[in-house]
Amino acid sequence: MSVFESIKGMETPLSAEIEKELKLVKDMLGNVTRTKYAGIRAVIEDVMDLNGKMLRPIFVILSGHFGAYRSEKAVQLAASIELLHLATLIHDDIVDDSKMRRHKESVQSKYGKDMAVYAGDYLLAKSLTILDSDKYEAKHVDRLAEGIERICESELLQYQSRFNTMTVKNYLRIVSGKTATLFAVALYVGAAESGCSEQLSKQLGRIGHELGIAFQIIDDVLDFSTTQKNVGKSTQNDLKKGYYTLPVIYALRESDDVNPKSLESGIQKSRKLAIKYTDKAFKRIEKLPDSEAKDLLQHIATHMLKRQY
Amino acid sequence: MSVFESIKGMETPLSAEIEKELKLVKDMLGNVTRTKYAGIRAVIEDVMDLNGKMLRPIFVILSGHFGAYRSEKAVQLAASIELLHLATLIHDDIVDDSKMRRHKESVQSKYGKDMAVYAGDYLLAKSLTILDSDKYEAKHVDRLAEGIERICESELLQYQSRFNTMTVKNYLRIVSGKTATLFAVALYVGAAESGCSEQLSKQLGRIGHELGIAFQIIDDVLDFSTTQKNVGKSTQNDLKKGYYTLPVIYALRESDDVNPKSLESGIQKSRKLAIKYTDKAFKRIEKLPDSEAKDLLQHIATHMLKRQY
Numbered sequence: 001m002s003v004f005e006s007i008k009g010m011e012t013p014l015s016a017e018i019e020k021e022l023k024l025v026k027d028m029l030g031n032v033t034r035t036k037y038a039g040i041r042a043v044i045e046d047v048m049d050l051n052g053k054m055l056r057p058i059f060v061i062l063s064g065h066f067g068a069y070r071s072e073k074a075v076q077l078a079a080s081i082e083l084l085h086l087a088t089l090i091h092d093d094i095v096d097d098s099k100m101r102r103h104k105e106s107v108q109s110k111y112g113k114d115m116a117v118y119a120g121d122y123l124l125a126k127s128l129t130i131l132d133s134d135k136y137e138a139k140h141v142d143r144l145a146e147g148i149e150r151i152c153e154s155e156l157l158q159y160q161s162r163f164n165t166m167t168v169k170n171y172l173r174i175v176s177g178k179t180a181t182l183f184a185v186a187l188y189v190g191a192a193e194s195g196c197s198e199q200l201s202k203q204l205g206r207i208g209h210e211l212g213i214a215f216q217i218i219d220d221v222l223d224f225s226t227t228q229k230n231v232g233k234s235t236q237n238d239l240k241k242g243y244y245t246l247p248v249i250y251a252l253r254e255s256d257d258v259n260p261k262s263l264e265s266g267i268q269k270s271r272k273l274a275i276k277y278t279d280k281a282f283k284r285i286e287k288l289p290d291s292e293a294k295d296l297l298q299h300i301a302t303h304m305l306k307r308q309y
Numbered sequence: 310m311s312v313f314e315s316i317k318g319m320e321t322p323l324s325a326e327i328e329k330e331l332k333l334v335k336d337m338l339g340n341v342t343r344t345k346y347a348g349i350r351a352v353i354e355d356v357m358d359l360n361g362k363m364l365r366p367i368f369v370i371l372s373g374h375f376g377a378y379r380s381e382k383a384v385q386l387a388a389s390i391e392l393l394h395l396a397t398l399i400h401d402d403i404v405d406d407s408k409m410r411r412h413k414e415s416v417q418s419k420y421g422k423d424m425a426v427y428a429g430d431y432l433l434a435k436s437l438t439i440l441d442s443d444k445y446e447a448k449h450v451d452r453l454a455e456g457i458e459r460i461c462e463s464e465l466l467q468y469q470s471r472f473n474t475m476t477v478k479n480y481l482r483i484v485s486g487k488t489a490t491l492f493a494v495a496l497y498v499g500a501a502e503s504g505c506s507e508q509l510s511k512q513l514g515r516i517g518h519e520l521g522i523a524f525q526i527i528d529d530v531l532d533f534s535t536t537q538k539n540v541g542k543s544t545q546n547d548l549k550k551g552y553y554t555l556p557v558i559y560a561l562r563e564s565d566d567v568n569p570k571s572l573e574s575g576i577q578k579s580r581k582l583a584i585k586y587t588d589k590a591f592k593r594i595e596k597l598p599d600s601e602a603k604d605l606l607q608h609i610a611t612h613m614l615k616r617q618y
Binding site for chain 2: 035037039040043091094095113114115117118119120121122124125126128129133134138139141142145146148149151152153155156157159160
């Protein structure tokens with residue numbers, strides 16, 4: 001169940017509006033596969049069919065509603081950020097040697113690493129060309145490019161840290177870059193392009209950053225606590241490849257090895273840290289001006305912490 | 310010997326000026342390695358040390374001199390396009406499984422495919438963040454992004470055409486995308502951002518496109534006609550990997566297999582086609598307004614056809 005589907009229960013005018021806008025984002029993403037080369041189209045269609053949670057587009061559209069929402073601009077931005085996210089997923093799977101991604105065979109497993117390199121690059125390029133950039137403030141488009149840069153930097157750092165004892169601080173640094181960056185950009189740019197004040201946009205950006213960290217910690221916890229069927233990617237894959245995520249880092253603090261007992265303790269401590277970051281985000285959300293958008297953001301934040309998939 | 314070193318023999322005020330500007334581009338590229346993470350810095354420094362021909366930056370600066378040249382803008386653009394080129398080289402080496410790149414071990418061979426994926430992404434992102442995009446017309450920044458898209462599309466098409474009999478038409482389509490695009494963008498944007506008319510900028514773009522095709526054909530010919538020592542990348546690598554380039558396509562037209570005789574004939578025919586494209590470019594160059602920049606462009610075009618490395 002997607003985050004958004006859970007929200008639909010609220011059935012406010014805003015949630016209906018967001019659903020309508022998300023449909024436009026999906027249509028726009030569908031157009032991306034319209035290259036004239038059939039072979040390429042097949043690969044890209046396969047990628048676009050991931051049918052993910054669309055969290056980042058939801059955040060762009062939602063934060064746009066803190067200001068004077070403009071559909072055309074927000075939909076393009078949301079599609080751009082989702083494409084960027086999809087591109088990083090494809091390249092991540094190469095590095096992780098992942099066989100599965102969201103219950104489907106990953107691009108690199110199905111078409112080979114080589115194809116995955118270019119398919120990722122193609123979507124990265126598309127994430128930029130999909131924007132009519134003269135509609136946006138140059139500094140906001142720059143934020144997207146800076147986002148890609150930070151993500152890559154963090155991925156490189158993560159890769160180089162394999163099989164090394166990591167500190168919690170280093171883990172958070174990597175997670176900030178590779179996951180929180182795009183959540184922060186989505187909420188910041190969505191608001192800023194709707195004419196929100198710089199102060200409000202920045203607050204929303206920080207909320208995105210904190211929710212992003214909590215989201216990634218929960219993702220890493222789920223890697224240990226669920227079966228492949230639930231998560232749709234190889235479980236404990238990270239550990240095998242030498243990526244020591246937060247549960248392992250905590251486990252190795254109190255034991256020389258990762259055993260069921262130390263891992264369970266590591267998982268509990270990780271959950272606590274995820275809650276801490278969500279709480280930080282909640283405190284910021286509370287201070288936002290009262291609105292339907294604020295209520296919905298609170299709802300999503302609550303749901304993000306509870307997810308089991 | 311670099312293309313530019315050969316031009317230095319001319320010793321005109323313009324060639325001295327371009328040399329000075331190229332130094333600024335190299336300084337700017339050097340700054341790209343200034344990430345705070347030492348491990349990443351090492352990889353990127355290694356990549357930046359490629360010391361290539363810098364043809365694309367030369368074209369940006371040179372075409373800028375057809376209009377009102379502005380150093381700061383042109384140097385940023387030149388660095389951006391060179392970074393984009395370096396990023397594609399790194400990703401190409403993954404797909405080609407190349408051990409060598411310009412007499413040095415390739416990133417993927419030295420650091421592994423995974424590192425090469427992210428290092429390429431990082432430089433791609435840097436190619437965008439290095440631009441103060443509010444200095445440029447949005448449509449010109451878009452041309453860069455469209456360039457990346459076209460390059461990726463062609464690389465995907467090339468990869469999918471492996472081990473297939475290719476037509477000359479398909480070969481030219483791939484070469485247009487993967488090589489000529491960036492030459493065309495360099496000459497077009499360099500001119501357009503110096504206030505040249507749209508007509509002049511487009512003419513320069515077309516010249517870049519034709520020179521780019523000639524350049525790639527010669528590259529593919531050199532893959533067969535030189536030793537590893539001269540080219541700095543594994544010779545005949547393309548053929549082994551199932552990439553049938555122009556000499557092979559021509560060879561297979563007149564013989565059932567690629568043998569010394571049919572290959573020699575294929576090489577000769579390929580050279581002729583390279584000359585045809587260079588001639589097209591020459592005819593366009595002749596029609597450009599007389600200037601020092603025009604003379605230098607003629608000189609570079611002549612040299613590009615003659616190169617033996």
